[in-house]
Amino acid sequence: MTEFLLHIEQSGFCQWVRESDSLFAYSGILLMHTIGMGFVVGISACMDLRILGFAPAIKLAGIERFSPVLWAGFWVNTITGVILVAIHATSKLVNPDFYIKMVFIALAIIALQMLKTRVFRDPLIDKIPPSPKAKMLAVLSLIFWIGAITSGRLLAYVGPGSAGS
Amino acid sequence: MNPAHIHLLLNHFPTIGFGIGLGLLLIALLWNSHDLKRASLVIFFITAALAIATYVSGNDAHAAIKDIPGLSPALINAHESAALVAFAFMQATGFFAWLALWLLRRISRFPNWNLAAVLVLAIVSSALMARAASIGTEIRHVEIQSGQETSGADPGPTLARSWALYVQTHSWVWPTCETLHFIGLSMLFAVVLAVDLRMLGMGKKSLSFAALHQLLPLGMLGFGINLITGIMFFVSTPQQYVGFLFFLKMMLVVAGAFNVLYFILLNEPWTVGEGDDASKKTKLVAASAIAIWVGVLFCGHMLPFLGNSF
Numbered sequence: 253m254t255e256f257l258l259h260i261e262q263s264g265f266c267q268w269v270r271e272s273d274s275l276f277a278y279s280g281i282l283l284m285h286t287i288g289m290g291f292v293v294g295i296s297a298c299m300d301l302r303i304l305g306f307a308p309a310i311k312l313a314g315i316e317r318f319s320p321v322l323w324a325g326f327w328v329n330t331i332t333g334v335i336l337v338a339i340h341a342t343s344k345l346v347n348p349d350f351y352i353k354m355v356f357i358a359l360a361i362i363a364l365q366m367l368k369t370r371v372f373r374d375p376l377i378d379k380i381p382p383s384p385k386a387k388m389l390a391v392l393s394l395i396f397w398i399g400a401i402t403s404g405r406l407l408a409y410v411g412p413g414s415a416g417s
Numbered sequence: 418m419n420p421a422h423i424h425l426l427l428n429h430f431p432t433i434g435f436g437i438g439l440g441l442l443l444i445a446l447l448w449n450s451h452d453l454k455r456a457s458l459v460i461f462f463i464t465a466a467l468a469i470a471t472y473v474s475g476n477d478a479h480a481a482i483k484d485i486p487g488l489s490p491a492l493i494n495a496h497e498s499a500a501l502v503a504f505a506f507m508q509a510t511g512f513f514a515w516l517a518l519w520l521l522r523r524i525s526r527f528p529n530w531n532l533a534a535v536l537v538l539a540i541v542s543s544a545l546m547a548r549a550a551s552i553g554t555e556i557r558h559v560e561i562q563s564g565q566e567t568s569g570a571d572p573g574p575t576l577a578r579s580w581a582l583y584v585q586t587h588s589w590v591w592p593t594c595e596t597l598h599f600i601g602l603s604m605l606f607a608v609v610l611a612v613d614l615r616m617l618g619m620g621k622k623s624l625s626f627a628a629l630h631q632l633l634p635l636g637m638l639g640f641g642i643n644l645i646t647g648i649m650f651f652v653s654t655p656q657q658y659v660g661f662l663f664f665l666k667m668m669l670v671v672a673g674a675f676n677v678l679y680f681i682l683l684n685e686p687w688t689v690g691e692g693d694d695a696s697k698k699t700k701l702v703a704a705s706a707i708a709i710w711v712g713v714l715f716c717g718h719m720l721p722f723l724g725n726s727f
Contacts, residue, residue: 297607
């Protein structure tokens with residue numbers, strides 16, 4: 253397994269990403285990952301806070317129209333995230349913090365999908381206030397995103413190959 | 418023009434801006450003039466934004482003059498800490514001024530507690546700023562330095578330097594602030610995207626500007642988190658934040674402040690109801706807001722790669 257990871261890490265592409273000064277290499281890929289995070293968490297947090305009663309004049313049906321932006325950010329982050337893990341495969345994939353981050357993201361996406369069926373696909377959307385269950389899901393969604401950001405940020409500080417090791 | 422000149426140019430804005438703002442606010446309260454109150458609040462908000470650029474330019478100025486003989490490092494440190502305290506109060510003033518302008522659209526008047534908060538904070542800021550400025554003046558004008566400050570007695574670490582020492586000796590502080598900086602970024606982006614994408618036409622069928630206006634404090638809160646954590650980074654390791662890229666980031670933040678003023682001050686965005694297209698001008702301002710904040714993120718992110726950080 254380690255050999256396989258080493259093989260990925262030492263591939264020509266991964267070496268280029270790590271070592272090139274080009275803006276399309278490491279710095280640019282990490283930049284896209286951060287901008288994508290702003291899009292995904294930003295739009296998702298808008299939905300969650302609105303469901304919780306913040307900014308009540310905003311129609312939920314209107315906020316739902318921003319979903320494509322959220323998903324564009326999500327796929328940008330999936331692609332850039334795979335590259336960022338691949339270039340440090342031997343250290344990131346043995347770091348428990350990485351798996352904590354993945355679990356948080358998976359839970360956040362599940363919460364998002366559940367809100368989609370329970371709130372945004374509800375024919376009575378904007379006619380009756382969101383149910384307590386929907387509000388609970390919105391709270392969980394915010395917690396999962398904060399967890400994902402925190403564990404993601406900490407990848408730079410904990411575990412092998414990080415500033416803290 | 419070197420960075421010291423830029424600092425000497427920018428450092429006039431906070432003093433003059435708060436002087437004019439305070440004068441206007443006092444006259445407005447005496448005459449009970451709504452328009453003058455509004456004008457003074459705008460001046461406080463813009464001046465607070467410009468103070469961000471002023472405060473950080475002091476760091477470049479310090480780097481530019483540190484090798485000039487005869488300048489007292491103790492005075493420079495004292496000026497830094499005095500400026501930091503004045504800066505904190507100015508930002509609080511700017512925040513409450515913004516809040517009053519935001520509330521005006523929601524409740525059609527300025528709450529008295531809010532104006533009182535702005536008045537008290539502005540008076541305290543002005544006094545603290547006068548202190549910072551007078552220490553700053555002594556740095557270069559050696560002829561007016563009072564004897565005791567040049568006598569060489571070590572006054573001990575200043576507020577800013579002891580804070581830096583705390584961060585350097587406690588390894589949890591930096592990652593915690595980084596995480597909060599990213600959470601604040603997401604909050605700010607939430608509002609920038611929702612408001613500005615709608616102005617550009619996304620989801621226009623069921624979203625009016627008046628509804629989205631309710632979101633703005635969330636963005637301001639995110640910005641506040643990032644200002645506090647950002648200043649934490651800046652004060653702990655000032656040598657990382659010297660140079661053009663970081664200064665560009667701060668100038669973009671100032672541009673962002675002018676941009677949000679369009680949405681809280683002018684009537685034009687308010688005419689955008691459900692199903693309406695925004696005017697060309699509003700669309701342009703909305704698009705520039707997204708460009709400005711992505712630009713801020715770009716400059717900050719690129720500091721370790723193109724700048725001299727880390």
